[in-house]
Amino acid sequence: MKPTYGRVSRFGLMAYASSLDVIGCFGSSVYDVAILLQVISGHDRLDATSSKREVPDFANKLASIDNLDSKPLKGLRVGLIQETIGERVDAGVIQVVQSAASHLEQLGCVLSEISLPTFSLGLPAYYILASSEASSNLSRYDGIRYGKQVEAGELGALYGNSRGNGFGAEVKMRILMGTYALSAGYYDAYYKNAQQVRTLIKKCFKDAMKDNDILISPAAPSAAYKIGEKTDDPLAMYAGDIMTVNVNLAGLPALVVPCGYVDGGPSGLPVGLQMIAAPFREEELLKVGHIFEQTRRCFRFAPIS
Amino acid sequence: MASTSFFRGIRSNYWMACPFSISNRRCGPYFCTLQSSKAQTVPHKExxxxxxxxxxxxxxxxxxxxxxxxxxxxxxxxxxxxxxxxxxxxxxxxxxxxxxxxxxxxxxxxxxxxxxxxxxxxxxxxxxxxxxxxxxxxxxxxxxxxxxxxxxxxxxxxxxxxxxxxxxxxxxxxxxxxxxxxxxxxxxxxxxxxxxxxxxxxxxxxxxxxxxxxxxxxxxxxxxxxxxxxxxxxxxxxxxxxxxxxxxxxxxxxxxxxxxxxxxxxxxxxxxxxxxxxxxxxxxxxxxxxxxxxxxxxxxxxxxxxxxxxxxxxxxxxxxxxxxxxxxxxxxxxxxxxxxxxxxxxxxxxxxxxxxxLTNDYIENIRRSLPELPEAKRRRYEMMGLSLQDVLFLANDMSVAYFFDLTHENGADAKLAANWIMGDIAAFLKNEHLTIDEIKLTPNELANLIASIRDGTISGKIGKEILFELLSKGGTVKKIIEEKNLVQIVDPGEIKQW
Structure with missing residues (x-):
């Protein structure tokens, strides 16, 4: 579960991209996730971006399978995002997600396909904003107050060598990208444009939410790739985030539940179904996720409570 | 200065979660290593x-x-x-x-x-x-x-x-x-x-x-x-x-x-x-x-x-x-x-x-709470007929201006009040290294003093003596005049009796 931006305090979290950072929770069941979310949610006076909204009793509202009728999600409007089941998405993934959508229909949901025209803009905007903020947030790791300081005769070298030694390659690349995007003469072309894209994406989601209670998509364009498989091609790795970055940019809550398998490995690879709701509607996601998880018994490792 | 003492002051109430036990680290070159080259703010003597x-x-x-x-x-x-x-x-x-x-x-x-x-x-x-x-x-x-x-x-x-x-x-x-x-x-x-x-x-x-x-x-x-x-x-x-x-x-x-x-x-x-x-x-x-x-x-x-x-x-x-x-x-x-x-x-x-x-209410609340500002004070003092020199002196320090304003409100003539404040009182403050808030003289008594001189009860010379008494010891003009029997005699007949 990735809650709404601001639902969970970021105080104590080492900041990566402050306007995108959200503390989420993993669990072996939706119920567990609900318990955990309940505990970590709520306003914190030490985080000015944390929301003062009341936190619902997430876990207590989840119905047991024995009390469900045949159409427990009757009337729930579900929008399957067209752009997430098209080009550059693994055919097996598309198939599993469509079958999960049918399952939701059987549970009583009203399914429709919807379009998010700004969908493809999310990835570049996300990487510009995230690395810009990261380049700034990681400035404090300078070796001056703590950490490994490389002694040097000159201030520039002290900073350069301490940071050069301390950070790994991927982090350095993102700091460089972010620094570049914020530099004089490039700010408008990159950071500012990305912020504008972000505003458009938010608006797009808002429009889509007018006619739908939740939106669904695959959680990733393909099943997991092998460790080290794409290390030499960072862009291919970043492309794996395409399904989730839009949600992150819009600050919306999203829940991913396992929904089936594609071929690969000794016993197939799991595919996640992403469900997206309007801001602070985690409750809705948990409810749908919980029912989905309990009724869709085709996969092997989701424990039934 | 021993840099080991540097972080001893970290407060540890709700910050107990602080993950860095800096206070007990020895940090010789730890917190502080840049050599004085470009970082120096003061140029070399040479x-x-x-x-x-x-x-x-x-x-x-x-x-x-x-x-x-x-x-x-x-x-x-x-x-x-x-x-x-x-x-x-x-x-x-x-x-x-x-x-x-x-x-x-x-x-x-x-x-x-x-x-x-x-x-x-x-x-x-x-x-x-x-x-x-x-x-x-x-x-x-x-x-x-x-x-x-x-x-x-x-x-x-x-x-x-x-x-x-x-x-x-x-x-x-x-x-x-x-x-x-x-x-x-x-x-x-x-x-x-x-x-x-x-x-x-x-x-x-x-x-x-x-x-x-x-x-x-x-x-x-x-x-x-x-x-x-x-x-x-x-x-x-x-x-x-x-x-x-x-x-x-x-x-x-x-x-x-x-x-x-x-x-x-x-x-x-x-x-x-x-x-x-x-x-x-x-x-x-x-x-x-x-x-x-x-x-x-x-x-x-x-x-x-x-x-x-x-x-x-x-x-x-x-x-x-x-x-x-x-x-x-x-x-x-x-x-x-x-x-x-x-x-x-x-x-x-x-x-x-x-x-x-910001909201308009917030701004208006603050606007209403503003004191009279120096420029407004100066223009007001000018309207009272004070010279620019007097105006600048009085408005320069808020406490002095406040003292002057109160003296004036208690009936003292603006020019006379200004003269006393800028003259003997300022000199006293300077000698004693005091601010006008710290003296025993009150604006009300200064007004009384000015009034007593004006109505002829005492002479200007006696007035000065009383002022220093008020500055150092406090009290009221009336009492000092009575105690010391300082009333000025203006009746020529009475003077002749001496």
Whole structure:
């Protein structure tokens, strides 16, 4: 579960991209996730971006399978995002997600396909904003107050060598990208444009939410790739985030539940179904996720409570 | 100073979660290792001496001619950036108190140290003070403003960026009115204010003996207001008076102690010179390190002379964009650093802080709470028929003005009250090193004293004696007159009996 931006305090979290950072929770069941979310949610006076909204009793509202009728999600409007089941998405993934959508229909949901025209803009905007903020947030790791300081005769070298030694390659690349995007003469072309894209994406989601209670998509364009498989091609790795970055940019809550398998490995690879709701509607996601998880018994490792 | 003692002051109430056990680490070269090279803020002695030789001729000719003579055909353009340290109880973005002169690193917490995982939370008093000053400076307020990060690496800047306001400051387009002192010819001036914005201060580097420097983060995160003037000043005097008026204003408003020596009011001055009639500005030079108004005056006039001489000698190409330091000991400005292009601070909106939204109610409440400001006071005193000299003296210090106002309200004639305050009372304060708040004389008794002289009960001479009694011991005029039987005898018949 990735809650709404601001639902969970970021105080104590080492900041990566402050306007995108959200503390989420993993669990072996939706119920567990609900318990955990309940505990970590709520306003914190030490985080000015944390929301003062009341936190619902997430876990207590989840119905047991024995009390469900045949159409427990009757009337729930579900929008399957067209752009997430098209080009550059693994055919097996598309198939599993469509079958999960049918399952939701059987549970009583009203399914429709919807379009998010700004969908493809999310990835570049996300990487510009995230690395810009990261380049700034990681400035404090300078070796001056703590950490490994490389002694040097000159201030520039002290900073350069301490940071050069301390950070790994991927982090350095993102700091460089972010620094570049914020530099004089490039700010408008990159950071500012990305912020504008972000505003458009938010608006797009808002429009889509007018006619739908939740939106669904695959959680990733393909099943997991092998460790080290794409290390030499960072862009291919970043492309794996395409399904989730839009949600992150819009600050919306999203829940991913396992929904089936594609071929690969000794016993197939799991595919996640992403469900997206309007801001602070985690409750809705948990409810749908919980029912989905309990009724869709085709996969092997989701424990039934 | 032993750097092991540096972090002993970390408060550990709800910060117990602080993951770094800094307090018990030995940190010889740990917190403090930069060698004094570029980081040094004070130029090397040789450097100054080298500059001396080069500039000797210039400076001699400067001292011989009066400024007006040198300036013939040229004009100076001066703009000032002022940083005012706010006297809020706690810092701008955390709950640390700040006391000037505290032991290094005793007024700090994980937030103002920039430790991982910490976040800034805006102190609402900072906004309150900013709005106060903005209103006093006749500014337009931004109903929505935001914070930005100004990024650069320096050991006194723990987060690697300063939280400041960039493209949408809280206030813009104001002005300040002031009167030049009578002894310099007087005259009313109005100088434009470009903007006022909120930001946080950085810490301090202590350059000690040896091959390292130490960092004191007490000042890091202390709230500042930066006030940028229009380039409206034309002389060192005007610039110094601008700064003095700002000091008066922040003291009247109670937003800062305005103390230059402590660094609560810091002025960076931009000076350029151009031939009269030329539209574009000359190359501007920034001057720092002036810690009194008179130093400002002298530093700027020195810099104007230096630049004007270079202009008139056809060497205007030697005026380069740079930062120069005022050397009080040498009474001259020396190069601190030449600008290598414009610094790129990579500003971007601070994602950790929401926008600052003002409401009309909030602003009006503050407007109603403003005290009578120096300019209004001066104009009111002028209307009372006081001379400009009296007006400036009385309005200069809020406590003096308050004392005067009360005396006047208690029936004393304005001119007589002013004379007593500026004469014997001021002299007493000076001798005894007291402020007007600390004396035993009350405004009411001063009014009574003036009335007693006026109605002939006592003579002016006796009045003075009574004044000193009141100043040092207190009491009432009536009682002292009775006790000492000091009533003036005005009946000639009665006098004859003696």
């Amino acid at each position: 450097n100054i001496q080298g500059q001396n030789k080069v500039q000797e001729r210039t400076s001699q000719s400067i001292s011989r001619k009066p400024l007006e003579q040198i300036m013939h055909g040229y004009e100076a353009i001066i703009g000032i950036e002022t940083h005012v340290q706010l006297s809020t109880t706690t810092k701008a973005f955390c709950s640390c108190p700040y006391f000037y002169g505290s032991r290094p690193n005793t007024n700090i917490c994980p937030v103002c140290m920039g430790l991982p995982g910490t976040l800034p939370v805006l102190n609402s008093k900072v906004v309150n003070f900013a709005v106060k000053l903005a209103l006093a400076l006749n500014c337009e307020l931004s109903m929505i403003s935001k914070f930005d990060r100004k990024q650069y690496f320096y050991p006194d800047l723990p987060k690697g960026y300063q939280i400041s306001q960039f493209d949408i400051p809280i206030a813009t387009k104001g002005f300040i009115d002031l009167d030049l002192p009578v002894e310099f010819g007087g005259g009313h001036r109005r100088f434009g204010i470009t903007r006022v914005h909120m930001e946080e201060d950085a810490g301090k580097l202590l350059h000690s003996e040896g091959s390292y420097s130490q960092v004191d983060l007490n000042r890091a995160g202390v709230p500042l207001l930066e006030i940028v003037s229009e380039p409206d000043m034309r002389s060192g005097l005007e610039a110094a008076e601008y700064a003095a008026e700002l000091q008066r204003l922040v003291r009247y408003l109670g937003v800062s102690n305005g103390n230059m020596q402590e660094g609560s009011l810091r002025c960076d001055v931009n000076v350029s010179v151009r031939p009269i009639g030329q539209v574009e500005f000359g190359t501007k030079v920034e001057i720092k390190n002036m810690n009194s108004f008179s130093a400002m005056n002298r530093a700027i006039d020195y810099e104007i002379s230096r630049q004007t001489l270079l202009h008139s000698q056809g060497q205007s190409d030697q005026i380069v964009q740079e930062t120069r330091l005022w050397e009080e000991g040498y009474q001259k400005t020396v190069t601190m650093r030449k600008k290598e292009g414009l610094a790129d601070y990579r500003y971007f909106p601070e994602p950790d802080l929401p926008e600052v939204v």
